[in-house]
Amino acid sequence: MAGLAEILGEEALAQTRQSCGMAGRLREQLLQLAGGHGRIVEHREAPWASVTFAGTRHRLTILFAGAGEVEAGKDLLTFLPETEFSIPGQLVADAGVVEVEQRQLPAPRMVIAIELLLVEKA
Numbered sequence: 001m002a003g004l005a006e007i008l009g010e011e012a013l014a015q016t017r018q019s020c021g022m023a024g025r026l027r028e029q030l031l032q033l034a035g036g037h038g039r040i041v042e043h044r045e046a047p048w049a050s051v052t053f054a055g056t057r058h059r060l061t062i063l064f065a066g067a068g069e070v071e072a073g074k075d076l077l078t079f080l081p082e083t084e085f086s087i088p089g090q091l092v093a094d095a096g097v098v099e100v101e102q103r104q105l106p107a108p109r110m111v112i113a114i115e116l117l118l119v120e121k122a
Contacts, residue, residue: 026085063109090121095115
């Protein structure tokens, strides 16, 4: 799998991290699971809290267009359950696929909706 640093270049990756913070790191790591393929078409974020924890719930929709990208989307589906994310000050408490839409005609296409719960580390 190619890392985003290889795809974007170190300087562009550093600027992306600075400007996007936690949400950017989350998006970056999800796309890394797909080998740098796919395009995030929606990212919603909402505060979340329980009696003992606080954090944010994220829902991302990722589009994979073309046969190669669909294969990369399948990689994302495979690797997501086992991934340990690295987001400073945050712990990914839950990550799951909530919807997958795939078609072959007129061209291969896959849309994956993912929900993640991030909680603040104490």
